[in-house]
Amino acid sequence: MPKWLYRSDKSDRMFLDELISTIGKSGKYRVLRIDLQKLNLQTDDDAERFCAKHNLAFIVQYDSHFFSDSKIYKKNLALLEKHVPFVNSMASHAIGHNKIFTKRLLREKGVPVLDDTIATSHSELLAAVKENEWYVVKPPDRGAGEGVRLIQRSGRGFLDYYDKAWRRVIVTETSGNVQCDPYRIDRSGNDRQ
Numbered sequence: 001m002p003k004w005l006y007r008s009d010k011s012d013r014m015f016l017d018e019l020i021s022t023i024g025k026s027g028k029y030r031v032l033r034i035d036l037q038k039l040n041l042q043t044d045d046d047a048e049r050f051c052a053k054h055n056l057a058f059i060v061q062y063d064s065h066f067f068s069d070s071k072i073y074k075k076n077l078a079l080l081e082k083h084v085p086f087v088n089s090m091a092s093h094a095i096g097h098n099k100i101f102t103k104r105l106l107r108e109k110g111v112p113v114l115d116d117t118i119a120t121s122h123s124e125l126l127a128a129v130k131e132n133e134w135y136v137v138k139p140p141d142r143g144a145g146e147g148v149r150l151i152q153r154s155g156r157g158f159l160d161y162y163d164k165a166w167r168r169v170i171v172t173e174t175s176g177n178v179q180c181d182p183y184r185i186d187r188s189g190n191d192r193q
Contacts, residue, residue, distance in 0.1 A: 047079035
């Protein structure tokens with residue numbers, strides 16, 4: 001498993017402690033912490049030798065843009081994925097981080113999901129959000145709670161709950177891929193409600 005994951009937040013460490021304990025109790029496997037950022041794999045042969053040397057059964061990989069934006073990290077993952085199964089692979093993250101696609105797929109498979117509305121413009125957001133009701137707004141392409149906001153409508157504007165207070169926010173439409181970042185919410189200062 002990646003070393004950085006173990007150094008992340010408390011809930012990840014608790015999960016990993018339990019996972020490591022369970023794997024150890026099986027008596028069949030041991031956990032090898034791999035620093036994917038520093039691993040120096042250059043070729044498929046390097047990756048194959050590394051997997052054989054450590055007798056890897058599978059790799060637990062948890063993606064984070066902080067690391068997968070690195071060319072070295074991506075290269076090491078791509079080489080290793082050819083030789084050993086991954087749990088939580090890059091492909092599964094691509095699907096899971098696309099919340100629109102994931103919810104559509106879950107609905108098609110009969111898995112109950114919460115109702116949602118996809119808003120790709122300020123006017124669509126205004127139409128979807130009723131006055132003085134609370135809504136959770138999530139970017140469709142991020143994970144681990146990144147970009148999640150609690151908002152409510154106030155007239156033609158919005159309030160965002162942050163630091164134990166409701167504050168006015170500015171909703172700005174952005175250009176680019178509507179599926180990924182249709183608008184941005186900026187806090188406008190200390191305007192508390």
